[in-house]
C-alpha cells in the first residue's frame with residue numbers, strides 16, 4: 001500500500017472506532033429513559049386514582065349526612081303518626097314515611113356501592129405502589145450503570161481522539177481535507193479496497209484502465225462511482241494476473 005494511505009487508513013480505523021463508541025454512548029441511556037417514562041406514567045395514574053378516591057369519599061360523606069338528616073325526619077314523622085286523628089292525614093304522613101324509607105334505602109345502597117369502589121381502588125393503589133417502588137429500584141440500578149458506562153466510554157473516546165489527532169498530523173493536508181469532506185457522507189468509510197476491479201465501498205466495477213493505474217502508479221485514485229479513495233493489494237492482484 002502507498003505509505004501515505006497507511007496513515008490515512010489508520011486514521012479511518014480510529015475514527016470508525018470513535019464513531020462506534022459515540023453511538024454506544026448515545027444508545028446506553030435508552031433503557032433508562034424508557035424506565036423513567038414508565039415511572040412517570042405510574043405516578044400520574046396513582047395521582048389520578050388517589051383523586052378519584054377523594055371524590056368518592058366526599059360523595060359517601062354527603063350521602064351519609066343526607067341519610068342522617070332523613071332518619072331524623074323519619075323519626076319525627078313516625079312519632080307524628082301516633083298522634084294523628086284523621087284518616088286522610090294519616091294516609092299523607094304514611095306516604096311520606098314510605099317515601100323517606102325508599103329514598104334512604106337507595107342512599108344506603110349507593111353508600112355500599114361507593115365503599116366497594118373505594119376498596120377496589122385502594123387495593124389497586126397498593127399493588128401499583130409496589131410495582132412503582134420496584135420500577136424505581138430498577139431505575140436507580142440502571143442510572144448507576146448508565147453513569148458508569150458513559151464515563152468509561154467518554155474516557156475511551158477521549159483517548160482515541162488524542163490518537164486520532166496524532167494520526168491526522170501524519171496525513172498530507174490535501175488528502176486529509178478530502179477524507180474529512182467524505183467522512184460523514186460515507187458513514188466513516190472513505191478509503192476503500194479494490195479487489196478484482198470491484199470497489200468494496202460501493203460494489204461497483206472500476207474501469208479496467210483505472211484499475212491498471214491503481215496497481216502501477218503512485219498517485220492517489222478515487223472510485224468514479226462513490227468518490228472513495230481507493231487502493232489495491234498489488235501483490236495479490238498481480239499474482240492473479
Ligand SMILES: [Zn+2]
Nearest residue numbers: 199202223226
Ligand atoms: Zn466505489
